Amino acid sequence: xxxxxxxxxxxxxxxxxxxxxxxFAPLLLVALFSFNNSEISxxxxxxxxxxxxERLAANEAFRTxxxxxxLVAGATVVLATTLGLAAATGAHRYAPRLRTxxxxxxxLPMMVPHLILGIALLGFYNLAQIxxxxxxxxxxxxxxxxxxxxxxxxxxxxxxxxxxxEAARDLGAGPARIFWEITLPLLAPAILxxxxxxxxxxxxxVVVTFFTTGTDNTLPMxxxxxxxxxxxxxxxxxxxxxxVVSCVMAGLAEVVIRRSRQTTxxxxx
Amino acid sequence: MEDTQxxxxxxxxxxxxxxxxxxxxxxxxxxxxxxxxxxxxxxxCGKTTxxxxxxxxxxxxxGEVLVAGVPVNEAAKRHTRMVFQSxxxxxxxxxxxxxxxxLRMDKVPKGEIAPRVEAMLGKLGLADQAGKYxxxxxxxxxxxVALARALVTQPRVLLLDEPLGALDLKMRKKMQGELKxxxxxxxxxxxxxxxxxEEAMNLSDIIVVMEKGKxxxxxxxxxxxxxxxxxxxxxxxxxxxxxxxxxxxxxxNILIGAALPAGASRGKGVVRAKSFLGASTRIEIDAGGQTxxxxxxxxxxxEIGDAVEYGWRNEDSLNLTxxxxxx
Numbered sequence: 321x322x323x324x325x326x327x328x329x330x331x332x333x334x335x336x337x338x339x340x341x342x343x344f345a346p347l348l349l350v351a352l353f354s355f356n357n358s359e360i361s362x363x364x365x366x367x368x369x370x371x372x373x374e375r376l377a378a379n380e381a382f383r384t385x386x387x388x389x390x391l392v393a394g395a396t397v398v399l400a401t402t403l404g405l406a407a408a409t410g411a412h413r414y415a416p417r418l419r420t421x422x423x424x425x426x427x428l429p430m431m432v433p434h435l436i437l438g439i440a441l442l443g444f445y446n447l448a449q450i451x452x453x454x455x456x457x458x459x460x461x462x463x464x465x466x467x468x469x470x471x472x473x474x475x476x477x478x479x480x481x482x483x484x485x486e487a488a489r490d491l492g493a494g495p496a497r498i499f500w501e502i503t504l505p506l507l508a509p510a511i512l513x514x515x516x517x518x519x520x521x522x523x524x525x526v527v528v529t530f531f532t533t534g535t536d537n538t539l540p541m542x543x544x545x546x547x548x549x550x551x552x553x554x555x556x557x558x559x560x561x562x563x564v565v566s567c568v569m570a571g572l573a574e575v576v577i578r579r580s581r582q583t584t585x586x587x588x589x
Numbered sequence: 590m591e592d593t594q595x596x597x598x599x600x601x602x603x604x605x606x607x608x609x610x611x612x613x614x615x616x617x618x619x620x621x622x623x624x625x626x627x628x629x630x631x632x633x634c635g636k637t638t639x640x641x642x643x644x645x646x647x648x649x650x651x652g653e654v655l656v657a658g659v660p661v662n663e664a665a666k667r668h669t670r671m672v673f674q675s676x677x678x679x680x681x682x683x684x685x686x687x688x689x690x691x692l693r694m695d696k697v698p699k700g701e702i703a704p705r706v707e708a709m710l711g712k713l714g715l716a717d718q719a720g721k722y723x724x725x726x727x728x729x730x731x732x733x734v735a736l737a738r739a740l741v742t743q744p745r746v747l748l749l750d751e752p753l754g755a756l757d758l759k760m761r762k763k764m765q766g767e768l769k770x771x772x773x774x775x776x777x778x779x780x781x782x783x784x785x786x787e788e789a790m791n792l793s794d795i796i797v798v799m800e801k802g803k804x805x806x807x808x809x810x811x812x813x814x815x816x817x818x819x820x821x822x823x824x825x826x827x828x829x830x831x832x833x834x835x836x837x838x839x840x841x842n843i844l845i846g847a848a849l850p851a852g853a854s855r856g857k858g859v860v861r862a863k864s865f866l867g868a869s870t871r872i873e874i875d876a877g878g879q880t881x882x883x884x885x886x887x888x889x890x891x892e893i894g895d896a897v898e899y900g901w902r903n904e905d906s907l908n909l910t911x912x913x914x915x916x
Contacts, residue, residue, distance in 0.1 A: 486646060487677035490670060491742065492694035501690075505681045 347563055354556035372557040381542060382558065389523055389539040392454055396461040396522040397515045403462065404469025405511060409503065412477040423474065430467040437463065438531030445532065452534035460532040461525055465518035472517070476510035509576050516573040520566050595658055597622045597746055597778040598643060603652035605638050612638040613649070614802030620746075620780060620795075625772050627781045629789040630799035630825070636782045637750055639799070643780060644671045644748045657745050670739035671748045674755070676731050678723035684710070684734050685719040691742040709741040713771075729760050736771065746778040753788065765791050786826045790814070798822050820909045829907065830881045842905035843883035845872070845891070846898055855900035860891050874899055 357369035376382050411422045429437060441460045442452075450456060484506070488498045504511075526540045533541065543558050598620040605613040613635040620626050628636035641647045643654050645661045654661045656668045670691070679687050685706055692702045710716050713733045723731055732752060739747055752768075753761045769792050772779045783789055789796050790810040798805040798813060798821075805825075806818040817823035823837050830838050836854070849855060858876035870889045874881040874897060883899060891897055 481675060481677065483673045483675050483677040484679060487671070487673060487738075488679070488690070488694075490644065490646075490667075491691035491738070492667070493690075497694065502679060 350556050351560045354560045372553040376557050385537045385539045385542040388536050392457050393519045393522040395458040397518045399462040400465035400469050400518045401515045404466050405473050408470050408473035426470045427467040429463050434527035438528045442531040454536050456532045457529050460528040461522040465521045468517050469514040472514040473510050512576045513573045516569045520569045599655040601652050603649040605649050611802050623776050624794045625779045626795045627789040627793040628797050634799040635802040636799050640748050640782045644669050668745035670744040672735045672739050672752045674750045676735040688738045688741050709737045713737045728756050749781045823907055837907040837909050838901045840882040840884040842901050845885050849900045853900040853902050860893050860895045860897050
């Protein structure tokens with residue numbers, strides 16, 4: 321019995337290791353090659369260097385693209401989080417019967433392939449005669465990020481004790497006061513998580529960006545165009561930086577979620 | 590001029606429906622100033638909905654509620670404060686900030702808020718907890734913070750929705766005593782909701798027994814217990830033996846054997862079970878297919894299976910109008 325359990329534990333461990341290897345080996349290789357002092361990506365690595373990063377730092381196209389990406393991601397965070405928060409609290413408070421329908425509708429952009437979304441947005445911008453720019457990219461990314469914000473905030477609202485808002489009202493607070501002093505602080509962890517996820521989604525988005533951008537390039541677009549001439553160590557460096565940024569954001573989101581779990585509404589014992 | 594004769598809360602013909610369910614089916618009630626009034630009844634009897642209507646959380650479909658002479662939904666400044674079943678303490682605020690919240694909303698001058706908060710915390714024995722967060726407090730302490738937060742704003746009427754429900758039995762007993770003392774101390778009207786008849790008896794000046802959205806009886810604990818208006822009330826408040834022929838007798842009024850005086854109503858049965866409770870003994874009597882409960886003082890020599898003569902003084906039987914389910 322015990323032997324059987326032991327061997328199954330070993331098997332499970334082995335399987336987990338294989339899965340992790342499959343998932344992360346390519347990323348690790350990319351990161352490794354970005355420090356490789358050689359034009360071609362082959363093992364073994366003879367010498368480590370930072371020159372690909374130095375070359376990137378000097379690369380004008382890269383710097384502009386990074387700036388654009390940060391701008392787009394930042395603006396997307398603001399737009400998607402605001403809209404998602406408003407939609408989630410509105411649906412929670414005012415539409416208990418329509419909530420399910422509204423929820424499926426709001427999460428629809430998540431189900432639609434980005435390719436279709438990109439084409440649809442392009443068609444819409446053409447029709448509305450909106451000139452393509454970083455602005456249209458921001459709107460596109462907000463469409464992508466909105467459902468995530470909506471769902472994250474909605475999930476937090478489900479566990480929200482509505483008597484807290486009633487208590488605030490009972491003590492004389494108006495709707496705006498209640499929102500600023502009670503609802504918003506209690507939703508803060510969810511909002512922060514949603515913001516971080518929006519940032520990550522926007523920062524490495526390619527397909528929607530491809531259709532909705534004008535002459536400006538974002539970082540993933542630069543990578544994509546550079547790839548046409550083959551994988552260079554510079555791409556490895558960019559990719560590594562992108563992964564690091566995404567990981568930091570995801571890690572922060574995780575920390576926020578954990579901390580909020582410890583400080584959530586509790587009844588003492 | 591304030592009319593002292595005017596009731597603090599006047600309820601006239603309120604009705605509240607949730608879909609097809611009529612939670613409150615026409616209630617009239619006057620609550621005099623400074624009274625401890627309890628709405629008592631099983632879940633679904635409309636007691637919490639009634640309380641929420643008084644507090645302005647629900648709008649009645651018909652009828653109106655006046656607090657201090659002003660209709661609840663038209664009042665510029667509300668005179669009621671609610672203590673919620675879940676306490677509804679703001680988890681992201683300290684005890685001090687929770688208690689100060691209502692004063693800030695009332696636009697009380699800043700310099701006045703801190704001393705009032707500290708005084709109220711002191712009054713409720715929370716002076717040492719002021720800097721803590723609600724989750725760091727015990728259930729009883731959270732309860733007291735909820736009371737402090739409501740009372741510091743000096744409401745005319747305090748509404749309490751099963752505030753002791755989340756506490757264990759011992760704590761509940763202790764808090765009952767504290768609540769009663771607190772109500773005497775602050776001298777304002779308390780309207781209290783519970784399904785626990787013992788709690789209602791223990792705390793109230795007036796008990797309002799509710800049944801299916803209506804008032805079954807209003808009276809002092811003694812009136813409700815000694816002269817229940819219906820079999821429903823007799824059954825819900827205290828224990829009652831319902832005899833054949835529509836007679837109802839409290840267990841403590843059932844007499845056994847030699848204790849029976851001349852002229853008492855009598856019957857014969859068999860002891861089915863008994864438990865010694867210290868000051869009294871509780872006996873379960875099988876009286877020809879019917880089960881009776883008797884609470885007799887001290888210990889009893891009877892054993893299970895013994896034949897027993899039981900009875901009651903006719904003046905001790907309850908005079909009831911039978912409600913449908915007892916006919």
